[in-house]
Amino acid sequence: MTLSPTGSPTxxxxxFLDAHPRVEAIDISLADLHGIGRGKMIRRHELAGLFREGRGMPASLFAQDxxxxxxxxxxxxxxxGGGDSLCWPVAGTLGRQPNGRGLVLLQMFGPDGAPVPHDPRGAxxxxxxxxRGMGFQPMGALELEFYLLDAxxxxxxxxxxxxxxxxTNCMSVDELDxxxxxxxxxxxxxxxxxxxxxxxxxxxxxxQFELTLRYRDLAxxxxxxxxxxxxxxxTARRFGMRACFMPKPFAGRSGSxxxxxxxxxxxxxxxxxxxDKDGVTSDLMLQAIGGVRGAMAETMLVLGPTLNSWRRLEGAIYSPAANSWGYxxxxxALRIPGGSPASRHFEHRVAGVDANPYLVAAVILGTALDGLETRADPGPEASAEGAPSLPQSWAEAIAAFAASDRMRRILGPDLQIALAAIKRHECARVADHVTDIEWQLYADL
Known part of the structure; x- marks a missing residue:
């Protein structure tokens, strides 16, 4: 039986409880605007109630830095008024973590049963x-690059x-062993x-390592x-390590x-x-690429949401910062990989590993659909010609996102305003910090 608006069966x-009789606690986790898990730890006997009735949490989680x-x-x-909204489990996301507890992802809904407008998964x-209303089922996969560090x-x-x-040991099988x-x-x-x-x-x-995931339904x-x-x-904690998802943790090394x-x-x-049709690239895919390119400047805050994101995009190896496409x-920025013509797709290569995957999926799919509706021209291959220039800094990206009618339509006005406000706050805080390099260069002037 299904009571949940996410479709999770009771x-x-x-x-899960039958399969894991020793699990005594379950983390219930809602991804905020940064992609950080916010939630609670519930006891074993509370899990069935979560699936039957949902669980209250404040929507103010989406207004946090x-x-x-x-x-x-x-x-x-x-x-x-700071009250709770109901969170429901996302079907298929309940499992057992390396720490011995369970984990299930959540999505938040209002009293009318509609998704809370600030929830990135809802967007x-x-x-x-x-x-789906246009007759398409979006399919996708995201690649995950990260560093493993010591304490x-x-x-x-x-x-x-x-x-x-x-x-560096790029693609070393001994290192994997x-x-x-x-x-x-x-x-x-x-x-x-x-x-x-x-x-x-x-x-x-x-x-630095990369994990790929199987291609499937975009959600x-x-x-x-x-x-x-x-x-x-x-898992990293239990091995005395730290999994680092900063896009540019080290100057002079590859970004993630x-x-x-x-x-x-x-x-x-x-x-x-x-x-491909008769050896020719699909017009549908080219129009989608045209839509994504035409709006890329406005999406850059989602793709590069932190100051560290922009360090990755500044001089980067295999980290494109130009509004370009090619085979x-x-x-x-937008690559059509080789391979079987029947499995053709495009790869959006701009987002850093710090980006919220729900927002990344929302803005890339949304602008691709815009391209289909307007039959957008992708422009010349391997060129940024004909598309708006990209922001040159985090602050410019915040301004472009905040002013974008497209982002307001795709993400909703509440989410757009909230994210822009949070990032302005974060940008001002970072700008107010005096760095070690400033002391090194300017202390004795």
């Missing part, structure tokens, strides 16, 4: 519903042999969530990233991105509508 809770402090400009978009689901912030030591990850006890534990935890972690790569810097693909990051963090692969299928036949070219 028997999912009992099936990255440290959990309320931001006045974001709170002003809410009129519920994504609205664009997925829009796509002091340096490269981690391998569980096998204790060697510090001190050289040295780290295998950690990743074996990650894969084991992922299996509990039916989380389709696939290829593992030693990436382009000391202690599940975004949920997959939220779950994968939580599993990686929890979160590339989104996207296509549209026929919801009845399941066929890929972006597939199988990792230097462009």
């Amino acid at each position: 028997d999912e809770a009992q099936s 990255i440290e959990g402090n309320d931001v006045a400009g974001a709170i002003a978009t809410q009129d519920d 994504m689901m609205a664009q997925i519903a829009r796509a 002091a912030g340096g490269p981690a030591r391998a569980p096998m042999g204790g060697r510090r990850m001190s050289s 040295e780290m295998s006890p950690f990743f074996d534990a990650v894969y084991a935890a992922a299996a509990s969530f039916d989380l389709p972690l696939e290829t593992l790569i030693s990436e382009y810097a000391q202690g 599940r693909a975004a949920d997959d990233i939220v779950l994968a990051k939580q599993i990686l963090r929890s 991105g979160m590339h989104l692969h996207l296509s549209l299928t026929d919801p009845c036949q399941g066929t890929n509508l972006f597939a 199988d070219d990792r230097n462009v």
